[in-house]
Each structure stands twice: as structure tokens, then as C-alpha cells.
Amino acid sequence: MSSVDPGIFDAPLRDQFETFIDEHRAGLTGCLDGLTEEEARRSLVSSKTTLLGLVKHAAFVEKVWFDEGISCRSREEIGIPSTPDESFELTEEDTIASVRQAHLEACAASRAATAPLGLDDLILGNRRGPLPLRWVYLHVLRELAQHCGHAEILREQILDTRR
Known part of the structure; x- marks a missing residue:
């Protein structure tokens, strides 16, 4: 991941949150850079986690927290899986380009x-109940950070097989 602009230290808290979230979003989609379709789909762990699946899941996360959460629409209305586990599942149509594009659109x-919204405004559509945007x-930052760590390890393993 890139280093944070030193000017962000004095920026308003919201700008700090958004900068860190955007850096992690970019870091996660960046895990697919230079990989083949097969490498991006390669399963290296017993779960459904693959690099392409992580980015697809990250688009799901965006839609859960910022579409379902803010619009109060159901997951069915949004067109996303009902569970996080299902969000890792890849279809034949999923490619690096299509999953990356879906993630970029979800982030936008x-x-x-x-x-x-302000940081203290409540997000009403989450299953946990009303939550302030800051929470x-x-x-989301915590989840993205975890997935970036997973992605870095998986990518390292994939690149090591090229040697």
C-alpha cells in the first residue's frame, strides 16, 4: 500500500477516514494487477477465498454498508447475495476486469x-440497528484492512509459484 499524504494528518476526521478507506480499496483491487485469470481464481486455502473472490466480496461489503445501510433496500432488491460467504463465489462471467469494474462502481x-451525511448521522438499514456513519x-476500514492482508499473502503465494 502507498504511504499516506502527510497533509492528511491535519485534515478533518472525515477526510482522514475516507483517505484510509480509499487507500485500502485501491490496495485490494491492486492485488489483481499483473495476474492471469487463472491466478486470480486460484484457491490456496480451504475456504472460498481467492484473490478475485476477495475483490468481489469487497464490492458486496460496499453495497451492504453503503447501499443497504443507507437506502434501507433489501439485499434482494440490490441484487447481492444474502450472506457474506456467498459473496466470494465466482461465476463463469467473473473476470478480473468485470469484478474490478463492479468494485469500482460500488465504491463510487x-x-x-x-x-x-455527517459522521454522526445514523445509518438505519443495517441489521445491527442504527449506527453512526463514523462507526x-x-x-469498513477494519474489514478492508483484514482483506488486504489476506490478499497480500495469497498474492505472494501465487507469485512465488512463478519462480
């Missing part, structure tokens, strides 16, 4: 959905 929609930002 998340930014648009949160733009009019949602922290949760």
Missing part, C-alpha cells in the same frame, strides 16, 4: 451515498 456509489467507516 458508496462515496455518493455518504456525501450528504460504519471504522468497521
Whole structure:
């Protein structure tokens, strides 16, 4: 991941949250850079986790927290899986380009959905009940950080097989 702009240290808290979230979003999609379709789909662990699946799951996360959470629409209405586990499942149509594009679009929609909100505004559509945007930002940042760590390890294993 790239280093954070030193100017962000003095920026408003919301800008800090959004900068870190965007860096982690980019880091996660960046895990697919230079990989073949087979490598991106390669399963190296017993779970459904693959690099392509992680990015697909990250698009699901965006839609859960920032579409379902803010719009209060159901997952069925949004067109996403009902469970996180299902969000890792890849179809024949899933490619690096299509999954990356879906993730970029989900992130853009998340930014648009949160733009009019303040950090203390409540997100009403989450299954946990009303949550302030600041808590949602922290949760999403934590989840993205975990998945970036998973992706770095999987990518390292894949690249090691090239030697």
C-alpha cells in the first residue's frame, strides 16, 4: 500500500477516514494487477477465498454498508447475495476486469451515498440497528484492512509459484 499524504494528518476526521478507506480499496483491487485469470481464481486455502473472490466480496461489503445501510433496500432488491460467504463465489462471467469494474462502481456509489451525511448521522438499514456513519467507516476500514492482508499473502503465494 502507498504511504499516506502527510497533509492528511491535519485534515478533518472525515477526510482522514475516507483517505484510509480509499487507500485500502485501491490496495485490494491492486492485488489483481499483473495476474492471469487463472491466478486470480486460484484457491490456496480451504475456504472460498481467492484473490478475485476477495475483490468481489469487497464490492458486496460496499453495497451492504453503503447501499443497504443507507437506502434501507433489501439485499434482494440490490441484487447481492444474502450472506457474506456467498459473496466470494465466482461465476463463469467473473473476470478480473468485470469484478474490478463492479468494485469500482460500488465504491463510487458508496462515496455518493455518504456525501450528504455527517459522521454522526445514523445509518438505519443495517441489521445491527442504527449506527453512526463514523462507526460504519471504522468497521469498513477494519474489514478492508483484514482483506488486504489476506490478499497480500495469497498474492505472494501465487507469485512465488512463478519462480
